[in-house]
Structure formats: structure tokens, C-alpha cells
Amino acid sequence: MAQINGNSTLKVVSLFCGCGGMDLGIQGNFKYLENHYEALPFEIVYAADNDAYAAKIYNDNFSHKCEVKDVRDIVPSEVPDHDILLGGFPCQSFSIIAQNPPRLGYKDDRGKLFFEMVKVLKEKQPRFFIGENVKGLLSANKGQAFPMIIKEFEKAGYYIHFKLLNASEFGIPQKRERVFIVGFRDFDDYFNFKFPQPYTLTKNKIALRHVIDKEADKDEKWFFSQRAVEGMLRVREKMNKGRVQDIDQPCNTISSHLAKVSLNGTDPVLMVNERYRRFSPREASNIQSFPRSFKLDSVSENRQYRAIGNAVPPVLMWKVANSLTNSCLIP
Ligand SMILES: C[S@@+](CC[C@H](N)C(=O)[O-])C[C@H]1O[C@@H](n2cnc3c(N)ncnc32)[C@H](O)[C@@H]1O
Structure with a gap:
């Protein structure tokens, strides 16, 4: 100290x-x-x-x-x-x-x-x-x-x-x-x-890929359904709102309503094996620079995101x- x-x-x-x-x-x-x-x-x-x-x-x-x-x-x-x-x-x-x-x-x-x-x-x-x-x-x-x-x-x-x-x-x-x-x-x-x-140098910035949780890639619960994707694609040509993040750059701002993230909204999402997925609360916490030891689990995922x-x-x-x-x- x-x-x-x-x-x-x-x-x-x-x-x-x-x-x-x-x-x-x-x-x-x-x-x-x-x-x-x-x-x-x-x-x-x-x-x-x-x-x-x-x-x-x-x-x-x-x-x-x-x-x-x-x-x-x-x-x-x-x-x-x-x-x-x-x-x-x-x-x-x-x-x-x-x-x-x-x-x-x-x-x-x-x-x-x-x-x-x-x-x-x-x-x-x-x-x-x-x-x-x-x-x-x-x-x-x-x-x-x-x-x-x-x-x-x-x-x-x-x-x-x-x-x-x-x-x-x-x-x-x-x-x-x-x-x-x-x-x-x-x-x-x-x-x-x-x-x-x-x-100020780009090479000093930390890329999103460093805080992605590979375990979350294996869990179906974080992926958007086919229906949600089709709904997004119907409007995407006009609205262009699939906010897929480039994992080689820092992420867009994490908001407090990630629990309700939609493919038609403006919140950041990931593309994994050509499928869209949301961030887990732990990934949101990683993106916000909380240490991995920070305890989140005693409240619901919605409350964690918020x-x-x-x-x-x-x-x-x-x-x-x-x-x-x-x-x-x-x-
Ligand atoms: C921008 S957040 C602050 C985040 C916090 N400083 C941090 O770094 O984690 C604003 C906070 O104000 C709290 N808040 C809003 N209205 C309040 C009130 N009337 N009395 C006490 N807290 C309030 C919210 O619950 C929220 O946690």
C-alpha cells in the first residue's frame, strides 16, 4: 500500500x-x-x-x-x-x-x-x-x-x-x-x-477475446434461438442492428439491461461458430474489469447483469x- x-x-x-x-x-x-x-x-x-x-x-x-x-x-x-x-x-x-x-x-x-x-x-x-x-x-x-x-x-x-x-x-x-x-x-x-x-496506442488496448469465457461457448443457454435470429434478419437489411463484437477490439459498452438483450437492440453480442450469443454475467463482469474472484452468484442472473x-x-x-x-x- x-x-x-x-x-x-x-x-x-x-x-x-x-x-x-x-x-x-x-x-x-x-x-x-x-x-x-x-x-x-x-x-x-x-x-x-x-x-x-x-x-x-x-x-x-x-x-x-x-x-x-x-x-x-x-x-x-x-x-x-x-x-x-x-x-x-x-x-x-x-x-x-x-x-x-x-x-x-x-x-x-x-x-x-x-x-x-x-x-x-x-x-x-x-x-x-x-x-x-x-x-x-x-x-x-x-x-x-x-x-x-x-x-x-x-x-x-x-x-x-x-x-x-x-x-x-x-x-x-x-x-x-x-x-x-x-x-x-x-x-x-x-x-x-x-x-x-x-x-492512446491501439496496440496497448486490451481485446475482448482476453475475457471471453470458453465454457460459455459450450452452454446452449447463452445462444439466441433460431426464431430470434430469423426475427432479426427480417429487419436487419433496413436496420442493421446485429451488434456483433469484434473480439480483437475492446467491447462496446455493457449496459445494465443485458439480461433482456435482443438481436434487434443496440447491446453488444458475440458471434460464435456462426451463431449469436449473449454474454454471461461473468463475462460482463470480466468486461467491466472485476476480478474473477468477485462473487456474484447469490442473486439471480438478471440482478447480476443489472x-x-x-x-x-x-x-x-x-x-x-x-x-x-x-x-x-x-x-
Ligand atoms: C450508476 S450506479 C452506481 C454504481 C456504483 N458506484 C458502482 O461503481 O458499482 C447508481 C446506483 O444508484 C442507486 N440508486 C438509485 N437511486 C437511489 C436512491 N434513491 N438511494 C440510494 N441509491 C440509489 C442504484 O441502485 C445504483 O446502484
């Missing part, structure tokens, strides 16, 4: 923790493909999510427990003291269109969730926070929502860096693009921080947290 001023660790609170992609990444000490991602100097002291199934997966994999709770029921003053707040806040539609002057959607129930993070920041003033969201957040509401979100974080007392990161440029076989927002209470930290450097598809890739989070450690914590 990296040393920061002796042996101390920074305390982490994780809101919207899901099955723990961000949490595993910031904690470190896991293996993915041939690499060991070393332990980082962070310790999670509180985690919450309102999805009981994602929490079950979380609790099977971490020694501390995830509380099944709606974040709107969290009283900020009762959140344990911490140094860094995490929040992959749910992707939401901010209802700010046609307002004069424009403001964020306080009345939209989902819009409120982001403010739960702001409330905790205002009350507890941790040294850092890390937020994560979909690329679409940058352009939501004709580009008006994102600057307002940043302003809310600034009003809570934070200097902000943000960057769109593509997982495939950080050792993950998936072209997932996500916005990371990193907040700093102290100007020196803000000044010193640098996002991790992406691998939690895994919602997650922040642990390796991507590790790279961001490692950069934070190197640029702000190691003297």
Missing part, C-alpha cells in the same frame, strides 16, 4: 455504491488479467444503496457492509466523518429546459439525488470527492445541466476538475466513456492533481484513485 504520512489511511463514504465497482477500485488489492492493482490508502467507513440485490453482491465481497437505504433518508450530520466522498450518482434527466432563469430540476425526483451528495459535502466538508456519470451528462439539457452541477459543487466549497475517460484507454477491454468529477476542498490539492494518462452493468469499472476507478494518491497524498 502507498504510504501517506506514515501509515494513515483516508476514510471513504460511498453513496450509490451499487455492487461496489468504485469501492473496489479505490480500495485496490485485486488482480485483473495479468496485473495486480495494489492496495491504496483508503478505507471505506460507510456505503449505501437502495438496491437490495446490488447490496447483497457488495456484502459478499467486502468486509464492511453496505446499508440498503434510500440516500434521501440519510441525515448528513449522521454520516460518519470522512476524507473522501464517492458517488456514481444515477444518470438523470435534469428538468431545466424552458425555465427563465434556468435552474436544476429540484422538482424532478431523480434530479434530487445529485443534491444528496451536495448536502453531505456541505455538512461534512471532506477533503475530496469523486463523482461519476455517463457521457451524456456533459450535453444534457443542451449543455446547460453540467455547468450548473459544477456550480453546485463549487457552492459546497470545492474546486473541481472533470474529465471524460474511456475505459479502453486504461487497460479495460470496453469502450465505456464516463465523466469523472473530482472535487478538492483545498486549493493546493486542486493544483497538484492530475488525471491518469490514457494509453448491478454489473451499472458499475464503474474497478480498474478505471483504481487509476483515478491512484493518480489522486500520487498527486495529492504522497509527500
Whole structure:
């Protein structure tokens, strides 16, 4: 583990923790493909999510427990003291269109969730926070929502860096693009921080073939029926939607609804021996850069797909947290 001023660790609170992609990444000490991602100097002291199934997966994999709770029921003053707040806040539609002057959607129930993070920041003033969201957040509401979100974080007392990161440029076989927002209470930290450097050369990118499970190729349950294929072929000429992946490239983004993947949808599928097949939950987890030791089996496959598809890739989070450690914590 990296040393920061002796042996101390920074305390982490994780809101919207899901099955723990961000949490595993910031904690470190896991293996993915041939690499060991070393332990980082962070310790999670509180985690919450309102999805009981994602929490079950979380609790099977971490020694501390995830509380099944709606974040709107969290009283900020009762959140344990911490140094860094995490929040992959749910992707939401901010209802700010046609307002004069424009403001964020306080009345939209989902819009409120982001403010739960702001409330905790205002009350507890941790040294850092890390937020994560979909690329679409940058352009939501004709580009008006994102600057307002940043302003809310600034009003809570934070200097902000943000960057769109593509997982495939950080050792993950998936072209997932996500916005990371990193907040700093102290100007020196803000000044010193640098996002991790992406691998830009194609030869450094990891191909999907490295995480395909050969056992799944032998299991009929993952293959689409002849009927589904014929249905797809009837519309394919016009729609061209068979999203077969090139296994020599990183995969397209894994979504949370892979359980319902259809050949007429936009989710990635595989072609094996000239037959279409879906990814197994374990393959989805591999594509998201969870270690093979990550336990998934205590909930249904549908719930596994959902939690895994919602997650922040642990390796991507590790790279961001490692950069934070190197640029702000190691003297
Ligand atoms: C994008 S996912 C976060 C993924 C997680 N950070 C990870 O890396 O695995 C958003 C999460 O917010 C949770 N969520 C949505 N509404 C919530 C609420 N009102 N209270 C608590 N959690 C909520 C969802 O269950 C989901 O797990």
C-alpha cells in the first residue's frame, strides 16, 4: 500500500455504491488479467444503496457492509466523518429546459439525488470527492445541466476538475466513456492533481477475446434461438442492428439491461461458430474489469447483469484513485 504520512489511511463514504465497482477500485488489492492493482490508502467507513440485490453482491465481497437505504433518508450530520466522498450518482434527466432563469430540476425526483451528495459535502466538508456519470451528462439539457452541477459543487466549497475517460484507454477491454468529477476542498490539492494518462496506442488496448469465457461457448443457454435470429434478419437489411463484437477490439459498452438483450437492440453480442450469443454475467463482469474472484452468484442472473452493468469499472476507478494518491497524498 502507498504510504501517506506514515501509515494513515483516508476514510471513504460511498453513496450509490451499487455492487461496489468504485469501492473496489479505490480500495485496490485485486488482480485483473495479468496485473495486480495494489492496495491504496483508503478505507471505506460507510456505503449505501437502495438496491437490495446490488447490496447483497457488495456484502459478499467486502468486509464492511453496505446499508440498503434510500440516500434521501440519510441525515448528513449522521454520516460518519470522512476524507473522501464517492458517488456514481444515477444518470438523470435534469428538468431545466424552458425555465427563465434556468435552474436544476429540484422538482424532478431523480434530479434530487445529485443534491444528496451536495448536502453531505456541505455538512461534512471532506477533503475530496469523486463523482461519476455517463457521457451524456456533459450535453444534457443542451449543455446547460453540467455547468450548473459544477456550480453546485463549487457552492459546497470545492474546486473541481472533470474529465471524460474511456475505459479502453486504461487497460479495460470496453469502450465505456464516463465523466469523472473530482472535487478538492483545498486549493493546493486542486493544483497538484492530475488525471491518469490514457494509453492512446491501439496496440496497448486490451481485446475482448482476453475475457471471453470458453465454457460459455459450450452452454446452449447463452445462444439466441433460431426464431430470434430469423426475427432479426427480417429487419436487419433496413436496420442493421446485429451488434456483433469484434473480439480483437475492446467491447462496446455493457449496459445494465443485458439480461433482456435482443438481436434487434443496440447491446453488444458475440458471434460464435456462426451463431449469436449473449454474454454471461461473468463475462460482463470480466468486461467491466472485476476480478474473477468477485462473487456474484447469490442473486439471480438478471440482478447480476443489472448491478454489473451499472458499475464503474474497478480498474478505471483504481487509476483515478491512484493518480489522486500520487498527486495529492504522497509527500
Ligand atoms: C450508476 S450506479 C452506481 C454504481 C456504483 N458506484 C458502482 O461503481 O458499482 C447508481 C446506483 O444508484 C442507486 N440508486 C438509485 N437511486 C437511489 C436512491 N434513491 N438511494 C440510494 N441509491 C440509489 C442504484 O441502485 C445504483 O446502484
